[in-house]
Amino acid sequence: MNGGTPMSGRDAKQPEGSLQTSGLTKSFGGVTAVDGVTVSFRQGKVNALIGPNGSGKTTFFNVVTGMIKPDSGTVTYRGRNLTAKAPHRIARAGIGRSFQLCRVFPRMTVLDNVLAAAQPKGLKGLGSGHGKAETEKARYWLTRMGIEHLEHAEARNLSWGQQKLLELAGVLMTEPELILLDEPAGGVNPALIDRIADLVRELNAEGRTFLIVEHNMELVMSLSDHVVVFDRGRPIAEGTPDVIRADERVLEAYLGV
Structure with missing residues (x-):
């Protein structure tokens, strides 16, 4: 086998916002981890989801991929309602994911x-x-x-x-057409971080969309086309890396300025 594998005849050229949520909410006891999130990610791009610890990023991933059922709101992918679907149904819709703690046997x-x-x-x-x-x-x-x-x-x-x-x-x-990566660089040595970054670029060039949760800001800013910033369970800013770097709300919430 050589070159990229086919994507089962799926059309990689889809409109922006292939993954969308509307009013997505999830609470645990008295804590609202995901607070009425309405957001759209870019098809065919490398998207990043960043924010301080406890801002709801991984819970958002878990709700989108069917690991946790939302309290309210919707998840759609390419116009298909995937809200509260089982993980294997999400996978069949063309969405794959990794986990912060590797799931291997x-x-x-x-x-x-x-x-x-x-x-x-x-x-x-x-x-x-x-x-x-x-x-x-x-x-x-x-x-x-x-x-x-x-x-x-x-x-x-x-x-x-x-x-x-x-x-x-x-x-x-x-x-998968869409790949969600939860902290791919966490605990990884610099040489392998570079390898992971190269792979994301290669796979994206072959037509796959990415949504990455990551704390390594150098990696995020060098890889991403579109960045969404969470704070206290909801988006506070989004845009290109250059826009995010200059956003005062991000500096205050994420960088502590």
């Missing part, structure tokens, strides 16, 4: 981890076997990540950064 090989990610039933699906084409596809993504030499290693023996790459390979097995 530590005692399984790297190759089997990627194959399991492509199974509708996850780990249970491996029992039904997999074909040559699927294995070649898994090896293709491991090669794209630069960890093909580790395919027989157990995932627990990989570095944290390598586990991030392994998780991304698994996400890509389902050929």
Whole structure:
């Protein structure tokens, strides 16, 4: 296999705002983590979602991807209502995601981890076997990540950064149009951060949209086309990196100025 894998005939040229929320709200007890969020992200671009700790970014991800049901509001993707759908339904709609803490099977090989990610039933699906084409596809993504030499290693023996790459390979097995990355650079050494950044650029150039939650501002500003800033569960600013750098509300809320 060479070059990029096809995106199942999906049209990558969609109007802006392919992922949208309207009045999205989620509370835990007396704390409102996501507070009536109405926001639109850009199709075909690298979007970033930033904000101080506790501003609701990961909860927003979890609601959008069906991990948590919202109290109110809607989530739509390319005009399709995905509000409170199960995670596997979200994935079938063309949305993939990674997690702040890598979700890998530590005692399984790297190759089997990627194959399991492509199974509708996850780990249970491996029992039904997999074909040559699927294995070649898994090896293709491991090669794209630069960890093909580790395919027989157990995932627990990989570095944290390598586990991030392994998780991304698994996400890509389902050929998502939109990829949500939760702190891809967290705990990763600088060389692998550069590798992750290069991969995001390459995959975006191939037609995939990204939405990234990240605290590494150098990475965010160098990668992103569009940035949304959260504070206390709601957006306070959005725009290009240059616009965000100069926004006084962002300096006050995020940078503590």
